[in-house]
Amino acid sequence: MPLSPLRFRLLVTSLLVVSFLGALDNTVVSTAIATVAGQLGALEHMSWIVVGYTLASTVLLPVLGKLGDRVGPRSVFLASVVVFIVTSIACGFANGIVWLIVARVVQGMSSAGLQLMSQTIIAETTTPRQRPKFMAIIGAAFPVAILIGPVLGGVITDNWGWPWVFWINAPVGIVALALAIVAVPHIEPGRSGRFDLAGAVALTIGLVALVLAVTSIGDRSQTVATAVAFAVAAVAFVVFFAVEVRAEEPLVPLGHFRDRTVATGTVISAIVGIGLFSITSYLPTYFQMAYRTSATVSGLVPIATVFGMLVSNLATGWLVSRTGHYRVYPLVGTALGAAGLGAMALLPLGAPLWAPTIAMAVVGLGTGAFMSLIVAVVQSAVPRTETGAITATVNLVRQVGATVATALVGGIIGATVVALLPAGLDPATLTPAVVRTQSAAAQQQIAQVYQGVFVPVFVALAAAYVVGVVASILLPNSRLSDDTGPLRAAATESIPAA
Known part of the structure; x- marks a missing residue:
């Protein structure tokens, strides 16, 4: 039975709102980073508020993509929305930099699910010809977030305090979650067999090492650590490709x-x-x-x-x-x-x-x-x-x-x-x-x-x-x-x- 026009509009609205939240989170937070790190007394670790989020959202993409094929994108999407809301609240209540960085890492993991499953659900509920129009609507969340995120983050930080940079995600996310529960259809999983755990571990190690290496490449005090990270990344990627060509259900x-x-x-x-x-x-x-x-x-x-x-x-x-x-x-x-x-x-x-x-x-x-x-x-x-x-x-x-x-x-x-x-x-x-x-x-x-x-x-x-x-x-x-x-x-x- 096809989706009714009303239900499909609700679906696109929910996916757009959630994609916008995921895209907006990083641009809004960028304005508040100095304030957050200063009030938590950890200016030397300020970059990890962003790096932890970006790193987590990058390395988890292939794992969540494969998971969506195995258990269905609806389950992964709804779980990602819930985790994103909970970690947003946790970030706002952070009383130390370690708490905040850990919460941001988990939030980054859920952000990967928001971005990825939104695109996957659109692909599953449209024909190839319909898909570009709706993919463009979902994709519009990113440039809009870049345009308004820094200004919005500054306004929130100056008037409400930095915790609200994270807490603002909760009410909007709950509305989007309610829409998603109603509108996102169940999509029967299409893959079976053993999950490619070895490939997931090797790719994760390789990506983490690569991102850490390139982000420290300009720091002369980290020359040895950077070289080691590049070496680890190279070995991990070789192992990953060796695993993938033999895996029954490869991660990539x-x-x-x-x-x-x-x-x-x-x-x-x-x-x-x-x-x-x-x-x-x-x-x-x-x-x-x-x-x-x-x-x-x-x-x-x-x-x-x-x-x-x-x-x-x-x-x-x-x-x-x-x-x-x-x-x-x-x-x-x-x-x-x-x-x-x-x-x-x-x-x-x-x-x-x-x-x-x-x-x-x-x-x-x-x-x-x-x-x-x-x-x-x-x-x-x-x-x-x-x-x-x-x-x-x-x-x-x-x-x-x-x-x-x-x-x-x-x-x-x-x-x-x-x-x-x-x-x-x-x-x-x-x-x-x-x-x-x-x-x-x-x-x-x-x-x-x-x-x-x-x-x-x-x-x-x-x-x-x-x-x-x-x-x-x-x-x-x-x-x-x-x-x-x-x-x-x-x-x-x-x-x-x-």
């Missing part, structure tokens, strides 16, 4: 990468993390130093980028659902991304701020054109019984790409700026406010340093988008169908064709 379905749609789609998805997410957080620093703008003005360029991403994400999802044709959008999107970042590298020092704003808005438009769409395309290329696992794999590649690229970009920027700054300037204490106290000649020199540092970064990221262009050309020129395919018995509840 490596065999599907023989399919050109899966292989090229995963590469295209990785470009989102490598090409855009890696640079976004450094753009305000670049504009404050190279263009000598205020902190407020420097935030306009990332906002333009994210807004472009939001618009094209929704537009392409709607267009693909109307026609079924999808290949042109990642092709045009990756080309726009390469062009925008190429323009950033070519802009002369002293160009008016509207020029880089337009260039990065073009990058956002291009990235949004395939950000959610490519997940739906890859989902359509595998059996429904492995929707959770393949969705987790695509998201995992994107997040690991973003984490590794962000750390590398940060390390390159930090090391090169230190090497090129004029004598007499301490890079450890060089802030935009300090720069404004320097002579006009010194300010111009500092601006040239930052311009010279960021240009090769923009070129490298543009090259990443060019790789995406090649992958998009190799993407099969197929058409998403209205056929639901070999759905499982209880998963045949899908919205009627619009």
